[in-house]
Amino acid sequence: MLEKSIAMKAWQLHAFGLENLTLDEVAVPTPGPNDILIKVGAVSLNFRDKAIVDGIYEPEMIPKPLIPVSDAAGTVVEIGANVTRFKVGDRVTSHLYSKWIDGQPAPNEPDFCFGAPLPGGLAQYMLIHEESAVNVPSYLTDEEASTLPIAALTAWFSLVTYGNLKAGETVLIQGTGGVSIFGIQIANALGAKVIVTTSSDQKGIKARELGAQEIINYVKTADWAAEVTKLTNGQGADHLLEVVGGEGLNHSVLATRVGGHISLIGFLTGQKTNLDLMPVIFRQTNIQGIAVGHRAAFEEMNKAFAQHHIKPVIDTIYNFEDAVKAYEHLDRGAFGKIVIRVS
Incomplete structure (x- = not known):
């Protein structure tokens, strides 16, 4: 049992802007009857975390001060009186949509997300309801496990839970960020053909090492949708992970086969688009909004x-102590995940 008089170090966002993220001392939270308290080992950053700090992610629902970052992994150090799913010493991760356990999402799921509006994991300790935690696979470190809650689950939910991916199908993946890399790994493991679009030949080489069969440099090949069609014998991809958003969604429709699946995940180039409806209608494209996934899928x-x-x-x-540098790196772009080791 922790001494409740002790304080912990936590990064807090006091106003929008990275300059307003400061390392403070706050009280260690006290578990309620169904809560677990974890000593945070590591957190990973997602585009969502940067968007929250920048004030472009549902700013009206961001409390201040806020302990940010949704994705955390650590060890249970204290449990509430009624907790049955975990015991002290268990290693767990957070689950973004803390009340979405299975089935269809409720309309208010965003109200119960870690890292905003609920306190996140960029602190030495984190409070999680027992139903909102997931056991860490034993072969992963805390640093590795912290990357799973959003990036990995988003790719899995898109391709497997919604997409029902089958061996031999073609998956088109945009870029080499966190969700995209997991998409390559999952699709490759399940026997799919993987095509990756990237602006970097060097990142393309790394993507091949992870299992991608085809790489399209969209800087050199502006009409990358036509190139996808060529690589798929005129059909288009069966599945597409759309992480770019904005006007590029029109190209994604053209790169996907008739009746294909587009998982609409990200908004790197914008939250709005002028979508040409006729190709969507004639190609009978399935466009599925993806907001990570439920605990059962995790x-x-x-x-x-x-x-x-x-x-x-x-x-x-x-x-x-270098959390701000981690955010700055995320802003520049990364191959895979940016992780912050807490303890």
Whole structure:
């Protein structure tokens, strides 16, 4: 049992802008009857975390001060009186949509997300309801496990839970960020053909090493949708992970086969688009909005990751005191995940 008089170090966002993220001392939270308290080992950053700090991610629902970052991994150090799912010493990760356990999402799921509006994991300790935590696969370190809650689960939910990916199908993946890298690994493990678009030949080489069969440099090949069609014998990709957003969605429709699946995940180039409806209608394209996934899918994914021994790709691990540098690196772009080691 922790001494409740002790304080912990936590990064807090006091106003929008990275200059307003400061390392403070706050009280260690006290578990309620169904809560677990974890000593945070590591957190990983997602585009969502940067968007929250920048004030472009649902700013009206961001409390201040806020302990940011949704994705954390650590060890249970204290449990509430009614907790049955975990015991002290267990290693767990957070689950972004803390109340979405299975099935269809409720309309208010965003109200219960870690890292905003609920306190996140960029602190020495984190409070999690027992239903909102997931066991860490034993073969992963805390640094590796911290990358799973959003990036890995988003790719899994897109391709497997919604997409029902089958061996031999073609998956088109945009870029080499966190979700995209997991998409390559998952699709490759399940026997799909993987095509990756990137602006960097060097990153393309790394993507091939992870299992991508085809690389399209969209700087050199502006009409990358036509190139995808050529690479798929005139058909287009069966599945596409859309992480760019903006006007590029029109190209994604053309790069996907008739009746194909587009998982609409990200908004790197914008939250709005002028979508040409006729190709969507005539091609009968399935466009599915993806907001990560539920806990049941997370647990299913972890079993598959252990079976295929999928190891997360980490670009850089920063020390806790260097959290601002980690955010700056995320802003520049990364191959895989940016992780902050807390303890």
